[in-house]
Structure formats: C-alpha cells, structure tokens
Amino acid sequence: MHISIYSMDKNTLSVLMLPWLSHGHANRYLELAKRLIQERDNISIHFCSTPIILESIRDILNWPPTATSSSSLPAPQxxxxxxxxxxxxxAELPPHLHTTKHLPSHLITTLSRAFAQSQQSxxxxxxxxxxxxxxxxxxQPWAAHLSRERNIPAVVYIGCTVAASLFSHCYFKPGKEFPFPAIRLTNDNRRQKKGPEDDQHVHSVLERVALSWQLSDFVITRSFREVESKYIDYLSTLIGKEVVPTGPLIPDINNVSTGNSxxxxxxxxxxxxxxxxxxxxxxxxxxYFMPYKEMEQLAHGLELSGACFIWVARFPKINTEGTEGDSKELLHGLAERVGPERGLVITSWAPQRKILVHRNLGAFLTHCGWSSVIEGMQAGIPMIALPMEWDQPINAQLMVELGIGVEIPQHGLGNFTGQDVAASIKQILQSESGERVRQNAEDLAEVIRNRKDDEIPNLANKIVELVRNVKASVELVRSVKAS
Known part of the structure; x- marks a missing residue:
C-alpha cells in the first residue's frame, strides 16, 4: 500500500478521519476538517475513504491545492x-458502487459488511x-477498536443529536418513555419495521452505535444549542460522555461545487x-429513491396543489425493480401536463443551496436528511417533510417542534396520498398557519446568521487537550515499565 504523506514538523497534530461511505457523511467530515485547519495552524487532516468518494472530495478541494505567496504557511487545504x-x-459490489450514492437499497447492508471487512487495509x-x-x-466501532489497540484516542462524529438520543434511549432504557413527547418512534412513517429480520437488523445497528459511544473519548455532533440543547444534554447523560457541538457547519455558498454550470x-x-x-x-x-407508486402520489400532489415546482428526481445506478422507465415516463407526463411555466423536472444535479435562498422559493419539500434540514434552516425557508427512514422521521418531528415546517401524513410503507401532499403545500403557501411557519423559519435563520460560531475553537481545544493527555498517559506507562 502506498500513501503519500506531506512532511509535518513534530508539533503538528495529525487527525485521521473515517466517515461512513456516504457523500453526505463525507461532506460533513470534510467541512469539519476545513474548519479545524482554519482554526489551528498545527492541525493536519488525513481524510480516508474509498476512491469513488475521494473523487468528489478532490473536486470540492480543487485538488491539488497551491500555496499562497503572501504567507509562509501552505494554503489551509x-x-x-x-x-x-x-x-x-x-462482483456484487464493484469499486464504482463503494458509496451509497445511487446505490440500490438492497446493497446497503452489503456495502456496510464490505467496509467492516476492510479492517486489514x-x-x-x-x-x-x-x-x-x-x-x-x-x-464503524471496529475502526475505533483498531485505533485504541495502538493507543490512539478516538472520537465519534455524528450528524443530528435528537435521533441519536432517541435511538440510544430505546437501547439503554427499553420500554421507558422518551422524556421529550414531541419526539417519538412511530409506525406512521414510510419505512416502518416489517418483521423479525428488520427487528434484528435494527438491533444490530443499535449495538454498533452503543459500542461507538463506549469506544469514543467524547462525541462530536453537527448541531448547535439553539435547536438541540436538551437533546445534546440528554444524550450526554445517557452515554456518560461529553457531547461537543460543531455549529451548523454549512459551507460558504461560493465554495460549493457548481456541477454543470x-x-x-x-x-x-x-x-x-x-x-x-x-x-x-x-x-x-x-x-434515497422513491418507488414508482410513491412517485405517482407525489406527482399527483404537485399537480393538484396548483403551485410552481422544481423536482429533482434521482434513480439508483442499478435498477432492480425494472420501473425506472415507468418513473421517467411519469415525470415526463407530469412536466407535459403542467407545462414549462409551472413545473421543472430535473433528473441530474441542481444547485440546491442557491435555490433555497432564492426570493421566489416558497417551500422546501424534503426527505429531512440532516444536511438538507440544516440548509433549510439557514435559508429561512419553510419545509414540508416527507421522511423515509432512520433519522429522517425524527428530524421531521424536530422541524415541526421548532415550528419551521409541516409533515405530510404517512401511514406505513409509502402510504401517503397526493391529496395530503397538495394540502401540505397549500398550507405553507396559502394559509395563515403557513405564514406563521414562514416567520418562525425566518426568525431561526436570523439566529443562525447572528451566532458567534465559537464551537470550533472549543472543539479544537478539546482535541488538543485529549491528545496531550493520552500521550502523557502513554509516556507515564512506558516510564513505569522501564523502571
């Protein structure tokens, strides 16, 4: 194995990052990496992932970087x-599928297993x-285990805290009610459990999460106290570890990949x-990809609402259900019926950040992935939630609790109606309650814009302190053994 490593002086603190094989997770880790090296001149980052994910990271970093002539230090990146x-x-998982992007859902477990089998690497x-x-x-608790075998401290970095606190509560306090009634586990979301195999899979994931807490010196969360204070504190109490927020960590809109300009x-x-x-x-x-029947209801709801819309629809690289052609025909039919003045359907990339802050945008209909929720918060745009799985239904509940969005009713696996989609859109765009949601969203965006953003200096200090303490402990043990 050949790894190119730039020269570092003895005072440089070296951090190795290993995100899950998702572009969303990778981008969150990359943004944290950029903030840490901007905060401390003596921190360097080794960003570890599969070649297919690093391909996009190179584009974001404008690789290779160049040094600035105005400073003796290299450019931060x-x-x-x-x-x-x-x-x-x-054969089932070739290198171009070593990422969850465009990966069919049935291969997610295969990818997770393959990642765990890369421990030797x-x-x-x-x-x-x-x-x-x-x-x-x-x-990836296995990564922390390998790290600790070498006396290297490990810190787990998560997205939202509310989902982590709820899932951890269910694991550590089964049968007891979650202390925050606005957030709950419910079968009224699309990816409800279907049987014993699903129960076993969920339990296995929760066991890995619990082990990650155990192996971590503290926890980093992409969050901030203005939206998740009580959940941050509760998670810390549950797992017995400090939970350190990073702030929203939203990239500068001018530094975001432009895709096809x-x-x-x-x-x-x-x-x-x-x-x-x-x-x-x-x-x-x-x-995350919608089955045909769900796309059909969503299309019906958009048409029924009477609103103008931009719909970014994506499909997996491997079409296992044989319905991609039908889905694209459905989208084509929708675009033809509403006309180019009212609807725009995109099946590739779209400049989401720029769309969200545009003056003519009225609402963001989202699956409630944490990055999308954070971006919606910063933009001050009312959100309409149609969550799919894992943390997304919980993120949607947090959004409703904060008063910055509404959730489309769902009753089990993809069981929502076009009428409910249309009603939720009309509620946001046309009703008094929608105006209140809009005002709440704008107020939260103002809070985010006026924040002090002092979390990264605090986090950098904690990292330096942890490394210093671990090195001192290792040296003490060595000296005792030597004597």
Missing part, C-alpha cells in the same frame, strides 16, 4: 491529505499515518421568472 481505503473485491493505514487522533463515524444557470433563470414565494423545491438527496 494543503493540510488535508486524501487517503484511499480499498474494500474487498466483489485500515490497520495498515493507521500504521503508516500514525495519527494522534481518529475521528470516526457511528457505524450551464444546467445550473438554466434552473436559476427559470426561478428568476416565477413570482415571489411561489415555487416548491422538491429534493430527496442522492441516496
């Missing part, structure tokens, strides 16, 4: 070193890089020509 980890070879990386600290994702310009020009607060932006991220 030159202290982010990309390290490839290679998963075991598999990760052990070699640890021995070559020899980091002072590992920052790992919640599904001509396509982006076309979308923004279309949006410019609509009326103020009249457009609904519909996006479910790049890793």
């Amino acid at each position: 030159s202290r982010i070193n990309l390290v490839e980890i290679h998963l075991p070879e598999s 990760f052990s070699q990386i640890l021995d070559i890089v020899r980091p002072d600290l590992l920052i790992f994702d919640i599904f 001509q396509e982006a310009e076309s979308v923004m020009k279309w949006l410019d020509q609509r009326k103020s607060r009249s457009v609904v932006f519909v996006s479910f991220g790049s890793e």
Whole structure:
C-alpha cells in the first residue's frame, strides 16, 4: 500500500478521519476538517475513504491545492491529505458502487459488511499515518477498536443529536418513555419495521452505535444549542460522555461545487421568472429513491396543489425493480401536463443551496436528511417533510417542534396520498398557519446568521487537550515499565 504523506514538523497534530461511505457523511467530515485547519495552524487532516468518494472530495478541494505567496504557511487545504481505503473485491459490489450514492437499497447492508471487512487495509493505514487522533463515524466501532489497540484516542462524529438520543434511549432504557413527547418512534412513517429480520437488523445497528459511544473519548455532533440543547444534554447523560457541538457547519455558498454550470444557470433563470414565494423545491438527496407508486402520489400532489415546482428526481445506478422507465415516463407526463411555466423536472444535479435562498422559493419539500434540514434552516425557508427512514422521521418531528415546517401524513410503507401532499403545500403557501411557519423559519435563520460560531475553537481545544493527555498517559506507562 502506498500513501503519500506531506512532511509535518513534530508539533503538528495529525487527525485521521473515517466517515461512513456516504457523500453526505463525507461532506460533513470534510467541512469539519476545513474548519479545524482554519482554526489551528498545527492541525493536519488525513481524510480516508474509498476512491469513488475521494473523487468528489478532490473536486470540492480543487485538488491539488497551491500555496499562497503572501504567507509562509501552505494554503489551509494543503493540510488535508486524501487517503484511499480499498474494500474487498466483489462482483456484487464493484469499486464504482463503494458509496451509497445511487446505490440500490438492497446493497446497503452489503456495502456496510464490505467496509467492516476492510479492517486489514485500515490497520495498515493507521500504521503508516500514525495519527494522534481518529475521528470516526457511528457505524464503524471496529475502526475505533483498531485505533485504541495502538493507543490512539478516538472520537465519534455524528450528524443530528435528537435521533441519536432517541435511538440510544430505546437501547439503554427499553420500554421507558422518551422524556421529550414531541419526539417519538412511530409506525406512521414510510419505512416502518416489517418483521423479525428488520427487528434484528435494527438491533444490530443499535449495538454498533452503543459500542461507538463506549469506544469514543467524547462525541462530536453537527448541531448547535439553539435547536438541540436538551437533546445534546440528554444524550450526554445517557452515554456518560461529553457531547461537543460543531455549529451548523454549512459551507460558504461560493465554495460549493457548481456541477454543470450551464444546467445550473438554466434552473436559476427559470426561478428568476416565477413570482415571489411561489415555487416548491422538491429534493430527496442522492441516496434515497422513491418507488414508482410513491412517485405517482407525489406527482399527483404537485399537480393538484396548483403551485410552481422544481423536482429533482434521482434513480439508483442499478435498477432492480425494472420501473425506472415507468418513473421517467411519469415525470415526463407530469412536466407535459403542467407545462414549462409551472413545473421543472430535473433528473441530474441542481444547485440546491442557491435555490433555497432564492426570493421566489416558497417551500422546501424534503426527505429531512440532516444536511438538507440544516440548509433549510439557514435559508429561512419553510419545509414540508416527507421522511423515509432512520433519522429522517425524527428530524421531521424536530422541524415541526421548532415550528419551521409541516409533515405530510404517512401511514406505513409509502402510504401517503397526493391529496395530503397538495394540502401540505397549500398550507405553507396559502394559509395563515403557513405564514406563521414562514416567520418562525425566518426568525431561526436570523439566529443562525447572528451566532458567534465559537464551537470550533472549543472543539479544537478539546482535541488538543485529549491528545496531550493520552500521550502523557502513554509516556507515564512506558516510564513505569522501564523502571
């Protein structure tokens, strides 16, 4: 294995990051990496992931970086070193599928298993890089175990805290009521459990999460106290570890990948020509895909609502259900019926950040992935929740609790109606209650804009302190043994 590592002086603190194999997780880790090296000149980052994910990270970093002539220090991003980890070879999971992006849902477990089987590769990386600290994702306790075998401290980095606190409550206090009634586990979400195999899978995931808490010196969360204070404190109490927020960690809109610039310009020009607060932006991220019957109801709801809309619809790279052609035909039919003045359907990339802050956007219909929720909060745009699985239904409940959105009613696996979709859109765009939601969303965005953003300096201090204490303990043990 060959890993290129830039030269570092003895005072440099080296951090190895290992996110889950999702672009959403990778981007969250990358943004934390950029903030840490901006905060401390002596911190360097080794960012470890599969080649297919690092491909996009290189684009974001504008790799390779160049030093600025005005400073003796290298450009900050030159202290982010990309390290490839290679998963075991598999015909079922070729290298271009070593990411959840466009991955069919039935292969997620296969990907997770393959990642866990890359422990030998990760052990070699640890021995070559020899980091002072590992920052790992919640599904990879095996990475923290390998790190601790080498006296390297480990810290787990999560997204939202409310879901982590609820799932941990269910694991550590089964049968007891969650102390915050606005948040609950319910079967009224699309991905409800269907049988014993699902129960077993969920329990296995929760066991990995609990082990991650145990192996972590403290917990980092992409959150801030203005929205999750009580959940941050409760999680800390549950697991007996300090939970340190990072703040929203939203990249500067000017530093976000532009994708296809001509396509982006076309979308923004279309949006410019609509009326103020009249457009609904519909996006479910790049890793969750709607079955045909659900897309049919969503399309019906958008048409029924009478609102203008931009719908970003994506499909997995491997079409196992044979319905992709039908779905694309459905989208084509919707676009034809409503006409180009009212509806814009996109099946590739869209400039989400720029769309969310546009004056003509009226609502964001989202699956409630945490990054999308945070971006919606910062934009001050009312949200309409149509969550799918895992943390998304809980994120949707938090959004409703904060008064910045509404949730489309669901009753089991994909059981929602076009009428409910239309009613939720009309509630946000046309009713007094929708105006209250809009005001709440704008007020929260103002809070976010006026924040002091002092979490990263605090986190950097805690990282430095942890590494210093661990090194001192290791040296003490060595000296005792030597004597």
